Amino acid sequence: MAGLIIRNLYKTFNINNKEVNALSNINLTIEDGSFVTIVGKSGCGKTTLLRAICGLEKVTKGNMEFTKGSNEKNISKRVGIVFQEPRLMPWLTVEQNMAFPLLKSDDKEAVHDIVHKYLEMLGLENFKDAYPNQISGGMAQRVALGRTLCYDPEIILMDEPLGALDAFNRRKLQNEFINIFTENKKTIIFVTHDVEEAIYLGQKIVVFDKGSVRSEIPVSLDYYRDTTSLEFLKLREEILGLLLA
Template sequence: MAGLKIQNLYKNFNIKNENIKVLNDLNIHIQDESFVTIVGKSGCGKTTLLRILCGLEKQSEGSIEFIGDLDESNIKRKVGIVFQEPRLMPWLTVEQNMAFSLIKERNKDLAYDRIHKHLKMLGLENFKDAYPHQISGGMAQRVALGRTLCHDPEIILMDEPLGALDAFNRRKLQKEFINIFLENKKTIIFVTHDVDEAVYLGEKVIVMDKGSIIKEIPVNLDYYRDFSSKEFLEIREDILNLFFK
């Protein structure tokens, strides 16, 4: 299993000869088998941070230390990401899309068992032969999640995976993510701009603004949480007050 430490992390982009600071001196400790949400306004650097963690971007300064059996040689094998858009291949079925992450797996029995375990867990068994255009947006996002789970990463990064869904599918998949966390004990880092979602899902909420961390807030509430409870609303207000003082 794995956690990570981020120390003195900076990221700058050079745009038209202007140096734009996107991430500014981030220091984060994410423990093994924890569910951490990162919340902030659009453009605060959340997605850039995830792209650095999964190796799609390189930081300008600072270090990332993966705790456990992770190092630079196996980061792509052990870190999985779910994007806001499902990014399914339209010419492949649901089952084939989920199997794509196992294309290099030599043990075919293991691959088959893993695919069908996650088809069942995500309620996709009856749609395994359907193509992406034949399923709903919520189901497509479940397929994308299943593809990542089949890869069996130690750390799962989620970049606003529910941002394009209606409220009904959003709530259903929020509960699905909690189920997956409780059953599989993965380390999950979930980016969102929805404060309610951040409090509902995270054991800890990291609040970002303008490329910096302005606060880390522990959420000491049992799953599953009540959006209308006094404790939930107090944490929600604490976060919102950071932006609207």
């Protein structure tokens, strides 16, 4: 696996001939094998940061450096992303969608084993032949996650992947993410605007505000976390205080 060091990162957009800083002087260390949540209001630069990390957005200034992991220099080979929308291909089955990143592999038996490992892990074995329009939103998001896991990136980015789900499915998938993290020791960077979700999942919470890192808060609570505990509620009030200041 790999971690990530971000140094003096800026991203500027030109809007109506005016420069707008989407990211300003970001300095952040993501430890190898850690689960980091980034929380902040809508429009504060969280998604722009993820897009910069995975190479979808060219930064204006600053640099990023992988720590540990492979010697692969191609960012797309080292980083996988799960978007808010599953973005499945409607003409492919659940199994085929998950296998898509491995399409060029000549080892069909290995592909089969990898895909079925994650079908089983995510509880999708009985739906492997279903098409996206035949499954629920929560299941579609699990397929999107499975597709990323099949790709086997060193760092997984998640951009508010549970934003469109009801509370029941949201908590169910949060627990799936924790299971995958603890079992696979992937480095995960998870963006959300939900403070409770950030505390429930993260080992470290990065509070974002107006394109900058406002605070980094370590979380010492064990999984699975009691959202009604005093420690949890104190963290919630601390983060809300930072966001509302």
